[in-house]
Structure formats: structure tokens, C-alpha cells
Amino acid sequence: MVEWFGDVADGQMVLNECGEIVKQQLLWLPHQYPYIQLDEWVVMPNHVHVIIQIKPYAII
Numbered sequence: 859m860v861e862w863f864g865d866v867a868d869g870q871m872v873l874n875e876c877g878e879i880v881k882q883q884l885l886w887l888p889h890q891y892p893y894i895q896l897d898e899w900v901v902m903p904n905h906v907h908v909i910i911q912i913k914p915y916a917i918i
Contacts, residue, residue, distance in 0.1 A: 861903040877901050884908065 863877030873881060880901050887910075888894055897909040 859904055863901050863906070864903055866903060871901060871903070873901060880906055 861874075863880055864871055864873040866872070871877075884896060884899050884901075884906075888896060893913045893915070895911040895913060897911050899906070899908045
């Protein structure tokens with residue numbers, strides 16, 4: 859398995875440089891697009907899980 863975004867050490871995800879970029883871009887998304895909300899997200903060693911909620915237009 860290729861570990862693109864980091865590695866797990868002592869049960870904790872340790873992000874590498876690419877993993878940190880993914881994390882920062884995920885955190886940036888709601889600032890750039892105010893109509894979305896990140897409900898949950900996790901960067902894994904070789905993939906990312908993200909649940910994005912799209913807010914109703916009236917809430918924006």
C-alpha cells in the first residue's frame with residue numbers, strides 16, 4: 859500500500875507534507891465556499907473521507 863498522506867504511529871495518524879496540504883485545503887473549503895459545511899473528515903494514509911453538507915440558499 860502506498861502511503862500518500864502519512865502513516866499511523868501508536869494509533870495516531872501522522873501527516874506528511876502531502877497530508878498537511880490535504881488538511882489545509884479541506885479547512886479552506888468552507889471559507890472559499892460559504893454554502894458548504896464540513897461535517898466530518900479524516901485523512902488516511904492513502905485516501906481521504908469527507909462528509910460535506912450543502913447549506914440551503916437562505917442560510918448563506
